[in-house]
Amino acid sequence: MxxxxxxxxxxxxxVIVIIGGANIQxxxxxxxxxxxxxxxxxxxxxxxxxxxxxxxxxxxxDPSLKSGDIIPPDxxxxxxxxxxxxxxxxxxxxxxxxxxxxxxxxxxxGADKNSFNTIYxxxxxxxxxxxxxxxxxxxxxxxxxxxxxxxxxxxxSDGDVIEFVYVxxxxxxxxxxxx
Amino acid sequence: xxxxxxxxxxxxxxxxxxxxxxxxxxISMFTVHPAIxxxxxxxxxxxxxxxxxxxxxxxxxxxxIPLFLLITITNPLFSHNGVTPLFFLNGNAVTLExxxxxxxxxxxxxxxxxxxxxxxxxxxxxxIIYLFGGLIPKLSIVISMILRFIPLFxxxxxRISQSQKAMGFYSSGSxxxxxxxxxxxxxxxITWSLESSIETANSMKARGYGLKGRSNFSMFRxxxxxxxxxxxxxxxxxLVFYGNFSGRTLFTFYPEISGIATDxxxxxxxxxxxxxxLLPTFTEIKENLKWKYYVSKI
Numbered sequence: 001m002x003x004x005x006x007x008x009x010x011x012x013x014x015v016i017v018i019i020g021g022a023n024i025q026x027x028x029x030x031x032x033x034x035x036x037x038x039x040x041x042x043x044x045x046x047x048x049x050x051x052x053x054x055x056x057x058x059x060x061x062d063p064s065l066k067s068g069d070i071i072p073p074d075x076x077x078x079x080x081x082x083x084x085x086x087x088x089x090x091x092x093x094x095x096x097x098x099x100x101x102x103x104x105x106x107x108x109x110g111a112d113k114n115s116f117n118t119i120y121x122x123x124x125x126x127x128x129x130x131x132x133x134x135x136x137x138x139x140x141x142x143x144x145x146x147x148x149x150x151x152x153x154x155x156x157s158d159g160d161v162i163e164f165v166y167v168x169x170x171x172x173x174x175x176x177x178x179x
Numbered sequence: 180x181x182x183x184x185x186x187x188x189x190x191x192x193x194x195x196x197x198x199x200x201x202x203x204x205x206i207s208m209f210t211v212h213p214a215i216x217x218x219x220x221x222x223x224x225x226x227x228x229x230x231x232x233x234x235x236x237x238x239x240x241x242x243x244i245p246l247f248l249l250i251t252i253t254n255p256l257f258s259h260n261g262v263t264p265l266f267f268l269n270g271n272a273v274t275l276e277x278x279x280x281x282x283x284x285x286x287x288x289x290x291x292x293x294x295x296x297x298x299x300x301x302x303x304x305x306x307i308i309y310l311f312g313g314l315i316p317k318l319s320i321v322i323s324m325i326l327r328f329i330p331l332f333x334x335x336x337x338r339i340s341q342s343q344k345a346m347g348f349y350s351s352g353s354x355x356x357x358x359x360x361x362x363x364x365x366x367x368x369i370t371w372s373l374e375s376s377i378e379t380a381n382s383m384k385a386r387g388y389g390l391k392g393r394s395n396f397s398m399f400r401x402x403x404x405x406x407x408x409x410x411x412x413x414x415x416x417x418l419v420f421y422g423n424f425s426g427r428t429l430f431t432f433y434p435e436i437s438g439i440a441t442d443x444x445x446x447x448x449x450x451x452x453x454x455x456x457l458l459p460t461f462t463e464i465k466e467n468l469k470w471k472y473y474v475s476k477i
Contacts, residue, residue, distance in 0.1 A: 004354050023269050030267040064431035105272065105434075107259045126260065126434035 032100045036084035043085040043158040047098050049078035051127055051166035053136075060133040060168060070126050077125045078102055080161075091140060091162055092119050092152040099124065111152055118150020127166055136168040146171060187466035188226075188459040193306035195405040195412075200298045202416045203456060207291050210423060212430040214439055214449045216286045222456025223293035229463040230300045243292075247285040254281025260433040280432040297459070299326055309397045316389035324379060328372070335371060339364045408458070415455040422448045 038044060052075035054061055065071060083094055092108075099106040107128070109120040121138040122129055129137040140151055141163040147154050156162070189196070207219040228236050254277050261274030304323040311319030340360070348360060387393050422428035428445050431437045439445075 007354055025267040025270075027264050027266060030264075030270075030272075063426070063429075064433060064435075064437070067437065068435055070434060105260075105262070105264075107271070123260065126262065128260065 030100065031103050032097065035097060035101045036086070038082060038084055044082045045085045045089075045094055045156050045158075045160045045162060046080050046082055047078065047094055047162040047164070048076070048080040049095075049098075049104070049124060049164040051075050051077060051125075053166055053168045054127065054132050057132055057136075057168040060136070062131045065126065065131060077104060078164075085156055085158060085160075089156055090152050091142065091154045091156060094156065094162060095121070095151065095164065111150075116150055119152035121151065121164075124164065124166075132166070133168045135170050136166065138164060139167055139171065140164045188462040189301045191408060192399050192401045192405045193302065193310050194401070195409050196298075196302050196306070197310055198409060199412050199458075200294060200302070202412050204291055204294050204298075206416060206419055206452075207287060207294065210419070210430075211280075211283055211287070211432070212423075212428055212439075213283055213286075215419065215428070215452055216283065216290060218449065218453040218456050220286055220290035220293070221453070222458075222460065223290045223297060225457065225460040226297050226463070227293050227300075229460050229467075230297060243289055247282070247289060250285035250288065251278060251281040254278065254284065258433075262435045276432050276434070276436055279436065283432070299330070301459075305397070306399075309395070309399060312395060320380075320383060320388065324376065331375075332368065332372060336364060336368055339367055339371075411455065411458070415451050418448050419452055 036042070051071065054071055055075050058066075061071070078098060081098065083098060085094070096106070098104075104125050106124045107122045109122055111117050111119050114120055123131075124138060127138075139146065141147075142154065142156070143161050144163075191199075203219060203222070207216060210216065224236070255273045256268070258277045258280070259271045259274065261272070261276030263275040264272035265275055265278075266273055304327060307323045307326065308319055311322065343360060343364060348363070383389075419428075422445065427442075428440055428448055429437075430439065
């Protein structure tokens, strides 16, 4: 009988750990309704999210994404917008705040879950890696250049311009850099 | 339910049975369409009930309902795609689409399990040996041993645990003690099963199984009923495969649940597949009625 109580206690403990470790938010809590106000002295960066490449390679797109109005007709998911840069912010922090504020779906792989030790963006706006051909996926540019770091490692400075771009082909600069 | 196994649907030729079951299982495994999966589940469950009785089925529900819930809950933890987030867990969306997809996969899994159980009830060892014994003797004996393995395992487990109880081991109701006793039974079960499989292999060898020129005797006849069942199987499967590959009965969950197509072709596909799945149940019911009728005349 004592052993049973012990087993029950262990099971309860396990449940408490699982529930305590889980952070449950409602939809309204997750999507930010307010974001830092831009004041004259605050540092700012610009971010845009586009998927123009999909429109060029439309025949490769996953059939389930073709129906409905998931892919915007002009390829612009988020227009170039200015956001406040807090000190120490990485590209991922800005992206995360921007999609939460604009109610855009985003899924990422945590930095502890891959061998690069950086966050990997799997999908934005239901457009996932491999959704449009075998080498398609999300990549980003800062001030027009492809950084050689993951988006959670790249520290931003005042006035940087981030572009998140969905590509269906591997960008030329990657190929040159890899040789 | 009051006669032996060799009746009704099980009376078909082994080849018919094998093709029928493989087609249903393959279709169920490769489609995610809820209507087709529901047909498959209904057919599998009703056939299982007609073969092994409703009481058996109800006791097994206590395993399949938790299994269904477990799979349904697990999928949204790993898949965050979908347009209707319900809430956010550690910053990841738990979406309605992911939950429904989990439920769909659970239905698929359970229906395939039930069809396999029916297959085991209906296609006995001698039928498998008959089908493949000539072509691939070694593989067919292995398949028949594998299919027999779990039921035999269960029977033997019952025997061992009864004898353990008779000796007075672990009669207390404590969960830990029961677990210990189960481990003890399991270890002796493993030893027994290894030994018995070697014995089976030896005994088959002693009979000259698989040697050249060894003949087999069997009583299976390919009747008109087999022709009808076989052609119906092929026809309905072609219809389902065509609907799937042409995209007419295609169903997607991510990112948005596509509606179930309701044009004439799709409805014909669902209904015909439903009838196809219910075929064995109908045969069982028909033969049962016949049996009762003949008994009443005696």
